[in-house]
Amino acid sequence: METLNVAAAILIYENKILCAQRAGGKQEYISYKYEFPGGKAETGETWEKALQRELMEEMELAVDIGHMKLFYDAKHEYPDFKVRIRFFICPVESKQLHSKEHTAIRWVEKQELDKLDWMEANWPVIEKLKRTELKAYLPQDSGYPAGQRIDKA
Numbered sequence: 001m002e003t004l005n006v007a008a009a010i011l012i013y014e015n016k017i018l019c020a021q022r023a024g025g026k027q028e029y030i031s032y033k034y035e036f037p038g039g040k041a042e043t044g045e046t047w048e049k050a051l052q053r054e055l056m057e058e059m060e061l062a063v064d065i066g067h068m069k070l071f072y073d074a075k076h077e078y079p080d081f082k083v084r085i086r087f088f089i090c091p092v093e094s095k096q097l098h099s100k101e102h103t104a105i106r107w108v109e110k111q112e113l114d115k116l117d118w119m120e121a122n123w124p125v126i127e128k129l130k131r132t133e134l135k136a137y138l139p140q141d142s143g144y145p146a147g148q149r150i151d152k153a
């Protein structure tokens, strides 16, 4: 059985995660299911490069490879194909995206993720997201403590 290598992005804006609904298709088990944007890696590409290309093609979104952090490496067998999917967390600076391929896109808080009808391979990722402090995956800020009052000299 063929194995597809897929790179997918968990896009994060503030405390929300982008969830994308697939279009209808031949098989019921992949039609209208939720997934993270991304797609198949081509031979010779790195996973990150593949994801950068897919995000640009699918939603005109430019993501810096240095800001992608591997979150989960999944293997799953569907009835007629297998997938190896690497899921990367990618912070984004705006909620305005132009998805060209999905039926719907939604920004969802992590505690609400399991209300959606996900692709089967995504369930372990959803479970891990629910118990993970996402801040640890976002780029570190300068470390300057915001809100600190200035003491008199």
Ligand SMILES: Nc1nc2c([nH]c(=O)n2[C@H]2C[C@H](O)[C@@H](COP(=O)(O)OP(=O)(O)OP(=O)(O)O)O2)c(=O)[nH]1
Binding pocket: 004, 006, 007, 008, 030, 034, 035, 036, 037, 038, 039, 040, 083, 085, 119, 120, 121, 122
């Ligand atoms: N992008 C993405 N694909 C996923 C996720 N979960 C999951 O099982 N998949 C599966 C669905 C697809 O069979 C495959 C990704 O391939 P793809 O997006 O390039 O392919 P596709 O079937 O949508 O369409 P096509 O490009 O072959 O026309 O991985 C996910 O979270 N994101």
